[in-house]
Amino acid sequence: MVRVVSIYAPIQEELAQVEEALQAIKRVDFPELSEMLDHVLAPGGKMLRPSIALLSGKFSNNHQELLVPLAASIELLHTATLVHDDVIDRASTRRGRPTANSLFDNSASVMLGDYMFAHAAGLAAHTGNLEAMRMFSRTLLAMASGELEQDMTAYDYSQTTRQYFQRIASKTASLFAAAAEGGAIVSGAPEAWRAALRDYGESVGMAFQIVDDILDFSGDEAEMGKPVGSDLMQGTLTLPSLLLMERHPRDNPVKRFFRHRHSPRHLAEAMEMVLNSGILDECYRVAGDFRDRAHTALEAVPAGAARESLAEIADYVLERKA
């Protein structure tokens, strides 16, 4: 975690304030709600998205105090999405811990997610910045659309990699882009920096999701805290399985598994074929291209500790194992 520590160096103080803003949300009258919030907002997350927001705001000196509510809003929106995603996917573990829906039932988790969305919107409103709030609602819509698209296309093997990239751009990269651009907006950065930071955030988000999808094949279950093969089990085609389908359009184990959804044998076969194919290396090259694009985007903003940390985040996203 040495790299991660150095990433946080320029924003230690602000990150502590973000953590405090998230803790403040837990102080509610109802012990049951407080317990649920405690569970889903437990410290120890990597805080990548709020860090990107805080670092992206470091290039201008205006309205620095607005970065903390923005960053807290983004982390909360992310966490709320996870709570609902876990309900939707009927997931039982995340980061090695039981999901909210497995502990507190679906109804409570739906409400909990809504409550967190509402607080996230409230924190976005705290910035008092119309553009930031517009971006918040656009991002919310993109994320909800991406999640819906994923669900609507489950088990549909006519999907293309082009659709995959569009889907992860909505579902995942939109929030990274909002974090970076949001930091630029609330700190009053000039237009050129803002566009560059948005491009940076979007690229990091794409790399992040591709690596996520790779780790769902090759990751270590203990480190990830969730079972491998989850995506195929949900009927979600990701870059590795899509590339496998492209290489073997006629007969391949993914199609067979989708036709026999509950067959562990077909799932194992599909997983193995991907692992033995060199496809994951190709996926890492694609993720690497997005990382490189993130680095290039950063050339437009002033050099210094903040830019250094943003560059390290882009590298870290590819190296992470969970």
Next chain:
Amino acid sequence: MVRVVSIYAPIQEELAQVEEALQAIKRVDFPELSEMLDHVLAPGGKMLRPSIALLSGKFSNNHQELLVPLAASIELLHTATLVHDDVIDRASTRRGRPTANSLFDNSASVMLGDYMFAHAAGLAAHTGNLEAMRMFSRTLLAMASGELEQDMTAYDYSQTTRQYFQRIASKTASLFAAAAEGGAIVSGAPEAWRAALRDYGESVGMAFQIVDDILDFSGDEAEMGKPVGSDLMQGTLTLPSLLLMERHPRDNPVKRFFRHRHSPRHLAEAMEMVLNSGILDECYRVAGDFRDRAHTALEAVPAGAARESLAEIADYVLERKA
């Protein structure tokens, strides 16, 4: 429905535009999503909340064009809340039609609600008004808190009527208040009108929820399109059952039903005792006080067709049978 028709007279054109804005949301690429939106956004609702927003904006001549996105945002937020509420309550019918969760399963309904929340936030952002957007997020939080509170206190018979009034103020009246105050805000009404309209909206919302809670005892199942006794079945104490508990603190059928949750006999006993007690008349008197307060609040805004319609909405809320 004569009264309802006259309510709409001053805002016919704008209501058609709100309807159009809601229809526009249905035009999406995914037939399944489009079908779900078609189901939950079917025309024919009473459009009380958007009407209040549109009418409340009629007292000033500024930025009238912003009232339509505001009103559409409010109706969409309301409908999104219903979609999630039905998931939470495992309801199978609403307005005489199957709920989204009973047609499309819980996961899809969670996503559908999130998607509608996102669009509602986007429409609120369309007003370009920072205060309106802040109010949107505050309202979202109030509604989510009210819903959580209702769930957390289910089957808890130590609740008081004071807690009930607070809960329905959050869960229901906050959106009516936001509709009325929002209309005032985006049309640039002076502060005194804005405060009066907020007071009006809050009072109408309180009356609306109390009548809703009365109809859950006395309503006609066919007209309401949902079973009576739903609240007690969910463990939700409302004004009628709370007044019954106050009158018979020691031994009463609500307590007995809460102890034997699946006993239809105890439920029938509780329903009957409320119906034979005169308690519902008392509840109507309380709702009538809120209606009167709404009328009084309206005295602060200029007389005319818009004020007339708002007054009629307050009356209609008490007279409705479903």
